[in-house]
Amino acid sequence: MSEFIASVDIGTTNIKINLFNSDYQVVDMVKYPHLNINQDDTIFEMDFEEIWDNVLDGIKHLIIVNEVEQLEIILTTAMHSVQLINEDGTLSGGVLTWADTRGAEIIKKQSNEALTIQYNRTGTPIHSMNPYFKLLSVYEKGKRVSSLKDLLFYRLTGEWVIDISNASSSGLLNLESLTWDAITLADIGLETSELPRIEAVDYNAKAMDTLFNAEVSVTIGTSDGISSNYVFSDLDDVAVLSIGTSHAVRVINNQPQLNNLYQNFAYHIKKDQYLIGLPSNNGADVLSWTNKIFNSDFEELNRIAAQRPQSESVFVPYLNGERAPIWDEGATGNLFALTRVSSRESVLFSIILGMIFNIKHNVSALEELADFSAIGLVGGVTELDAFPQLIADILGYKLYIPTMKNAETLGSIAVVKDIELPREYRIVEPRFGQSYDALFKKYLEKV
Incomplete structure (x- = not known):
């Protein structure tokens, strides 16, 4: 009997499911966008029932079309999600994502000393993305606290379980004991019984018989961050840069390596493995905003990235507030040093540079926390052929870009199976003919 793996990746914008055969080759895939998003200046919620219906529909479709008789589902979800559950088991509201800023008001009321202690105990940055602060704001006694991961696992298997890596990014886990943190739970008014059981990332259970004909x-x-890093598990000394709507740069390290100044995250994966890194609110979303404001498109931005027009303007890309490097939810974007000789092309190039300079700012901080000699790059920006070269030139690192589409789903398999799966990469070497150091220095003076 042929065995298949359905690697399910649920982010904040869509669901991707890749079906692999026993040789870890992709044989089919489905993708669903999240349509029912509730969003304003404070709220960013997803609809769990929509997600559940699409996951179920996608897996059933893959089973039927590919005549699958034996299947292993591997779940990967975005970090920091919160779903409250009523006492009768019904859902209470939507799924709060990392981008939901409820809890920001709680942070402002706490002392720097208390916040530092909380950060050092849990390894989760002091920011409203942290579910701890969201729960201080929205939790009501008697409700259970769930997330995308454990609620999906419960619907599929009947067991209420969360993996250690997503538990570690919840802001509720003690980074030393790797158990739910008693002090944190007491702050919220939570009992351990109101949270899922914690298991290793390779924990497996039988799906309920009524769900599938297989x-x-x-x-x-x-989590999605960890799966992205494991895409490159066959390479040594590689940091991983993910550029989606937001961006993050991460490494897998053998110790947490917390730094209160940088507020890097440190999430446990398995024995002697921690995901450490820095997340930003502003990635390719900056490019989407640019297209809307300037009536440009990605083809034009790619052409400008290739032409690299002369520009002395500086763009600070904090359109969505910012996490790392400045951790200021109230931050805004700014465009400096415009003159009458500034052209459309030079302004657009300044915006592109601002997005990449923001990445460089975080990469520079990560250099002080961990050693790496190259960068693995994933995300939709890799499909714009001029951007990887510009990124390599500005960061000064060789880039490895997977040739496989949705390679993160293969990374999920690598981490739970604890195997290295050789992959094919497009390699982009930095070129040092044109320096942006002076402009980057001007950029740092403005942030």
Whole structure:
């Protein structure tokens, strides 16, 4: 009997499911956008029932079309999600994502000393993305606290379980004991019984018989950040840069390596493995905003990135507030040093440079926390052929870009199976003919 793996990746904008055969080759895939998003200046919620229906529909479709008899589902979800559950088991509101800023008001009321202690105990940055602060704002006694990961696993298997990596990014886990943190729970008014059981990322359970016409098991899996890093598990000394709507740069390290100044995250994966890094609110979303404001498109931006027109303007890309490097939810974007000789092309190039300079700012901080000699790059920006070269030139690192589409789903398999799967990469070497150091220095003076 042929065995298949359905690697399910649920982010804040869509669901991707890749079906792999026993040789870890992709044989089919489905993708669903999140349509029912509730969003304003403070709220950013997803609809769990929409997500559940699409996951179920996608897996059933892959089973039927590919005549699958035996299947392992591996779950990967975005970090920091919160779903409250009523006492009767019904859902209470939507899924709060990392971008939901409820809890920001709580942070302002706490002392720097208390915040530092909380950060050092949990390894989760002091920011409204942290579910701890959201729960201080929205939690009501008697409700259970769930997330995308454990609620999906419960619907699939009947077991209420969360993986250690997503538990670690919840702001509720003690980074030393790797158990729910008693002090943090007491602050919120939570009992351990109101949270899921914690298991390793390779924990597996049988799917409920009523769901699928196949023999199906479910592996709890990990988070999207970790799966992105494991895409490059066959390479040594590589940091991983993910550029989606937001961006993040991360490494897998053998210790947490917390730094209160940088507020890097440190999330446990498995024994002697921690995901450490810095997340930003502003990635390719900056480019989407640019297209809307300037009536440009990605083809034009790619052409400008290739032409690299002369520009002395500086763009600070904090359109969505900012996490790392400045941790200021009230930050805004700014364009400096415009003159009458500034052209449309030079202004657009300044915006592109601002997005990449923001990345460089975080990469520079990560250099002080961990050693790496190259960068693995994932995200939609890799499809714009001029951007990887510009990124390599500005960061000064060789880039490895997977040739496989949605390679993160293969990374999910690598982490739970604890295997290295050789991959094919497009390699982009930095070129040092044109220096942006002076402009980057001007940029740092403005942030």
